[in-house]
Amino acid sequence: MEGLKKSVLASLWFMFLTLPIMGVFVNTIDKSVTWHLDRVLYVGAAAFVLSYLWRFMLERKERGMKAEEQSAVEKVTLLNKLLANPKFFWPAVIAVAGFAIAFPKLFSMYQVNVMTSALIYVVLGLGLNIVVGLAGLLDLGFVAFYAVGAYSYALMNMYWGISFWVALPLGALLGALCGILLGFPVLRLRGDYLAIVTLGFGEIIRLVLENWAEFTHGPSGISNIARPEFFGLAKGFMAQINFMYYLMLVLVVFTIFVVNRLKNSRIGRAWQALREDEIACQAMGIDKMKTKLMAFSLGATWAGMVGVVFAAKTTFINPASFTFLESAIILSIVVLGGMGSILGVILGALVLILLPEYMRDFSEYRMLIFGATMVLVMVFRPQGLVRDVRKKIDISAVKKALGGVHD
Amino acid sequence: MINERRTVLQVKGVSKDFGGLRALDDVDLDVKEGEIVALIGPNGAGKTTFFNCITGIYTPTEGDVNIDPYGGGFKRINGMKPNIVTELGMARTFQNIRLFPSMSVIENVMIGCHCRTKATFLGAVFRDPGTRKEEQETILKSYALLQELGLDQYADELARNLPYGAQRRLEIARALATDPFILLLDEPAAGMNPQETAELEELIVSIKDKHKISVLLIEHDMKMVMSLSDRLFVLEYGREIAHGTPQEISENPAVIKAYLGEELVDA
Structure with a gap:
């Protein structure tokens, strides 16, 4: 009842606010005023329904959180439960893999191209996930490493004719190197300060690329970057695009494999501990600088690597592809998907990159819907689409092992 | 004496x-x-x-x-x-308990083993026999410490859900894991x-x-x-x-x- 009253008030307030814009039309030529009160009523009705729905959802969420606190057990969502079940997990993986492999056969070239870009963002998201999700370092200049990778291939190809396959590991290496170089002075900072400085670093790289015209061709960018040669297998434009897609697919699988292993290792544990309490972490003998630097440079490695792929895919790059907006989108992928969760980040990347792509029909409202989606997800699922669940240590196996020794 | x-x-x-x-x-x-x-x-x-x-x-x-x-x-x-x-x-505990609240109890102790173990980035990725053995030893050592401090029944729980006294003991277990x-x-x-x-x-x-x-x-x-x-x-x-x-x-x-x-x- 209380909620109903509040919703009525909200809708009245909205009607009042929108009255001058929606309800009154002044015709300055024949000096007449037309009233469209019906439109105001529509606004009121919509505001009422939305506000009621909003309140209802918020209440439900709070009740859920309270229940979780009381039971002191981590709530396991249906999705996580399904994933933990091997009977579901493996068929699901096989189905997804089959779909991914058959994708170029099933869909048009345009779709394949879009999917390849989405996969690039999946890898970028997973890379940033190491830094933000696992180690808890807020990096707003991640795109700088992506630019380093892309430009390293473009420039090396332009000046020395270095091939894609050589540039791929070199780009990754350069990314890692930049990560370390930036990391040394910056990682003494914490939280907000770190975010601001990384933001600055991202801008510095972009501005250097933009203004060092004799070396990087400045804002006009580098064109005619060689596409990768797939050992003479890919002949023709179509085959090239399909091969690019498969290459990205392989990189995605490789990234998932590495990130997953890192996450459940000694280093992953140290990252998690560092995220939770830095002082306790140091007091337990973990080298803060080394651990953070490792996270930073590993994240940068992936960015550098897909940077090379990006340059080869588009065959043209300029500094405008590496603005702060890119960093923000990659960060949104990680936060929206669920910090630390690999599946979450993949879903986040697909949603955030494919949704705007397929919503080109409503291109005027695209950014509006994008923003609204972000707000809704953050309000109702602050932990992201998929909550990160760490792999548990198998206690019963430990007991068995110890039992064999002692009892 | x-x-x-x-x-x-x-x-x-x-x-x-x-x-x-x-x-x-x-x-x-x-x-x-x-x-x-x-x-x-x-x-x-x-x-x-x-x-x-x-x-x-x-x-x-x-x-x-x-x-x-x-x-x-x-x-x-x-x-x-x-x-x-x-x-x-030299291993210490803190006056205001500083555990890693959203890690499990055994993981908290395993963090203490960090400075006595060596697995690197490559070890984590390739999971070679040496790394796996080290990980297994870390788990066993941590569990033994939990048993010693009477915390083994909590091994799987998140550290923040532990009763107060147990959290204090867990800090001691974690400190002991650094072999001080x-x-x-x-x-x-x-x-x-x-x-x-x-x-x-x-x-x-x-x-x-x-x-x-x-x-x-x-x-x-x-x-x-x-x-x-x-x-x-x-x-x-x-x-x-x-x-x-x-x-x-x-x-x-x-x-x-x-x-x-x-x-x-x-x-």
């Missing part, structure tokens, strides 16, 4: 200034092998600052902190990073009832004997301090006002004055 033992931790003339405030003033302290030493003093006397100074969280303004874990001569550790100090064998030669406990009995305190006392003695380590503790519970420790050091306003056996300290007029005020001494 005590005199024959080797000194493992020796602190000489340590001072610490915060701006114009001298939080510690020329404090001396030493801990011998296998000894339980207590550091007491009224609130704000600088006990935790002292801990922070010798574990590398603060760098002392003056003085020396020397350690000699294995009889190979003293090593000065002033100004070393906390993680290096821990690697050298000396355990520094910052008010381990704070907020415990008399029965829990008595249990803790037994626990500390048994840990000391089993792991052959020394213990330096800060504590307010006088009953516990008097029965547990071999020697005591008393701080007041950053200065050391007394040290000696529990018997000597309980009769020391300066200590009584510091704790109970002037008039009672006269009375």
Whole structure:
């Protein structure tokens, strides 16, 4: 009842606010005023329904959180439960893999191209996930490493004719190197300060690329970057695009494999501990600088690597592809998907990159819907689409092992 | 008997200034092998600052902190990073519990093993036999420590869901996982009832004997301090006002004055 009253008030307030814009039309030529009160009523009705729905959802969420606190057990969502079940997990993986492999056969070239870009963002998201999700370092200049990778291939190809396959590991290496170089002075900072400085670093790289015209061709960018040669297998434009897609697919699988292993290792544990309490972490003998630097440079490695792929895919790059907006989108992928969760980040990347792509029909409202989606997800699922669940240590196996020794 | 033992931790003339405030003033302290030493003093006397100074969280303004874990001569550790100090064998707990709240209990202890294990990035990715063996040993060692401190039934739970007393014990388990030669406990009995305190006392003695380590503790519970420790050091306003056996300290007029005020001494 209380909620109903509040919703009525909200809708009245909205009607009042929108009255001058929606309800009154002044015709300055024949000096007449037309009233469209019906439109105001529509606004009121919509505001009422939305506000009621909003309140209802918020209440439900709070009740859920309270229940979780009381039971002191981590709530396991249906999705996580399904994933933990091997009977579901493996068929699901096989189905997804089959779909991914058959994708170029099933869909048009345009779709394949879009999917390849989405996969690039999946890898970028997973890379940033190491830094933000696992180690808890807020990096707003991640795109700088992506630019380093892309430009390293473009420039090396332009000046020395270095091939894609050589540039791929070199780009990754350069990314890692930049990560370390930036990391040394910056990682003494914490939280907000770190975010601001990384933001600055991202801008510095972009501005250097933009203004060092004799070396990087400045804002006009580098064109005619060689596409990768797939050992003479890919002949023709179509085959090239399909091969690019498969290459990205392989990189995605490789990234998932590495990130997953890192996450459940000694280093992953140290990252998690560092995220939770830095002082306790140091007091337990973990080298803060080394651990953070490792996270930073590993994240940068992936960015550098897909940077090379990006340059080869588009065959043209300029500094405008590496603005702060890119960093923000990659960060949104990680936060929206669920910090630390690999599946979450993949879903986040697909949603955030494919949704705007397929919503080109409503291109005027695209950014509006994008923003609204972000707000809704953050309000109702602050932990992201998929909550990160760490792999548990198998206690019963430990007991068995110890039992064999002692009892 | 005590005199024959080797000194493992020796602190000489340590001072610490915060701006114009001298939080510690020329404090001396030493801990011998296998000894339980207590550091007491009224609130704000600088006990935790002292801990922070010798574990590398603060760098002392003056003085020396020397350690000699294995009889190979003293090593000065002033100004070393906390993680290096821990690697050298000084493990501590915190006054306000600092566990890793959303990691499981056993993982908390495994973090303590971090500085004694070596798996690198490549090891994590390839998961070679050496890395797997090390991981398995880490798990077994951590579980054994949990058993020792009576926490094994909680192994799988998140650290933040543990009862208070168990969280205190978990901090000790985590510190022990770093294979220390000396355990520094910052008010381990704070907020415990008399029965829990008595249990803790037994626990500390048994840990000391089993792991052959020394213990330096800060504590307010006088009953516990008097029965547990071999020697005591008393701080007041950053200065050391007394040290000696529990018997000597309980009769020391300066200590009584510091704790109970002037008039009672006269009375």
